[in-house]
Amino acid sequence: MAQQEVRTHADRLEIGHLSVTFHRTLRIPDDGKNYPLPPSLGAFPIRKVSDYADRVPDDWREHGGVFIPMYQREALWMSFHSVTGKYGAVKVGIGKIDALTGKKWSEKLHARRQDYMVVPGQPWLDGINAGKEFIKQFVAMPLGMGYTVEGQLTGKEDVGGIQFKVFPAKPGREPEPPVFLHHDQLAPASAKHEYSMPAAQSAAPAMGLGAGGKMTQSIYPDPHGIDIWDPERSGRCFVHIATSMVWRDITGEEPPATPVSAELYTQYGFPWFELYDEDKGDIGASGKLGGVKTVKEMDKEKGFGTQQDDSTVDIDPNQIKNADPTKVLDGKW
DSSP states (O other): OOOOOEEEETTEEEETTEEEEEEEOOOOOOSSOEEOBOOOOOBOOOEEGGGGTTTSOHHHHHHOSEEEEEOTTOEEEEEEEESSSOOEEEEEEETTEETTTOSBOOSSOOTTTTOOEEETTOOEEOEEEEETTEEEEEEEEETTSSOSHHHHHHSOOSOOSEEEEEEEBOTTOOOOOOOOOOGGGSSOGGGOOOOOBOOOOOOSSEEEEEEEEEEEOOOOOOSSOGGGBOGGGOEEEEEEEEEHHHHHHHHSOOOOOBOOOHHHHHHTTOOEEEEOOTTTOOOOOOHHHHTOOBHHHHHHHTTOOOOSOOOOOOOOGGGEEEEOGGGOOSSOO
16 A cells, blocks of 8 residues: 655645644743643754755665754754645654653554654644643753653663654544534634744754753644554654754754743743643643653753753733634644
8 A cells, every 4th residue: 555655835745635744933941830731932944855965974875764953952943734634643752762651662553552643733842742731852862872752661772753643533533524624714824923033052963852841731642543554655764963063064054043941932922822622631641751850850851950940930821821722723822
């Protein structure tokens, strides 16, 4: 059977009919508080490994796929939507660790401990599934220091990056596609802001994802059942995370500037987000991922000073905007 085609389009990764966008965002304070969902400050650019085969590290050529640039300790979130409106199941791995269960990455779907999301339905993923209805934010860290989720759960940091596996519905078993608002009918793009500030750079060629502060987010149960997803027509892609300097060396392009702090963003009165999703449910927390230490906790363990301001940010309730997950396409705006 034909496998799902992998494409890049503008700043999106497309695997079959599933589209993934990687969003630059605020790094929320790691202060024990659950924060609302942070905004998008623009999409990370995406480039194909094959287009720079003579310049990328050897292991990148082996894995293939695509790569994005990030600064050390920068945060990201992912948005998902269906290009065609058809449903699909998507697995997300970070350094060959399942981002929903904390188990070793598997190419198969599992229902007893759901290790995948359904799109349309799950609009965003901002971090690892570390607690009931909350996640710990994705934060980029260099390999070899033990900070990443991969390093903490396996004792090794050999892989890094992000992995995706996408499963379409079996022919003749596709659920009726949902009705979405056109993107132009959503809240205006003025909710998206661009700012910059200096940030430390890393000389390591690639990075993985560690854990940051907590925010409120649910991972929804599959409403259709695992049997409708077609493993014979799945598609997969590896996403390498390049440091800012390596991105510049490979592509000749400047990486995006890093965003402002959560505190300054909030002082300006810009929006945070929450979902009307009480009826969607939650697959439950992963015990493995719940025990993953945050970057701040790893700094303390290693005797390093605080690398970011983790003072609690007080958010005016009027700054928290509500969103309906059935009417969101590719961003929190």
